[in-house]
Amino acid sequence: MDPVRYRILGTTQALGPDGGAVPVGGARLRALLTVLALRAGRTVPVPLLVDEVWGGEPPADATGALQALVGRLRRVLGADAVASVDGGYRLTAAPDDVDLHRFERLAGEGLRALADGDPAKAGALLDDALALWHGPALADLPDRTAEAARAGTRRLDALRARHTAALALGRAEQCLPELTALCDAHPLDEPLQALRLRALRDTGR
Secondary structure (H helix, E strand, O other): OOOOEEEOEOOOEEEOOOOOEEOOOOHHHHHHHHHHHHOOOOOEEHHHHHHHHOOOOOOOOHHHHHHHHHHHHHHHHOOOOEEEEOOEEEEOOOHHHEHHHHHHHHHHHHHHHHHOOOHHHHHHHHHHHHOOOOOOEOOOOOOOHHHHHHHHHHHHHHHHHHHHHHHHOOOHHHHHHHHHHHHHHOOOOHHHHHHHHHHHHHOOO
């Protein structure tokens, strides 16, 4: 049976074995799932869960409120989806069942393929990695700045590498619109500006 998969690159979602979305209602419930999925397969201590789910403004009985929230999440995902471990909870999922971790694996493989001089393989891997994004990373965490910024940086690295691979394969014409938009959004990013200039040169502009 296929595992449940989790999306945290955009609005947090759980996808059942058939690929259909499992309804995870409520901002706190999605925040809890986000924190657990971010550390899939690892125990997340109760204090960290409370801090991230409530954004530094925990309820009076934070431990009890967290227990109730975990109970609701188990009813949605299945009793075995969240394990109780000494001092915390763990999402019983492999890292590859979470889109962020799968993105990082595929992007890493794509960057290695590019470094090894295989732009076709790199492009395919990076396309698969970037297709996992459905919106801002960790959108359902109350205070998502640091982790989300790191994920955004890795996405930009993957975008640069994908365009480097595409230019190496002679696809400058297809690259130009997105490269232009990326350069407008990141005007001080010199590697992106260099890629755009290369694409302009390759298209005879």
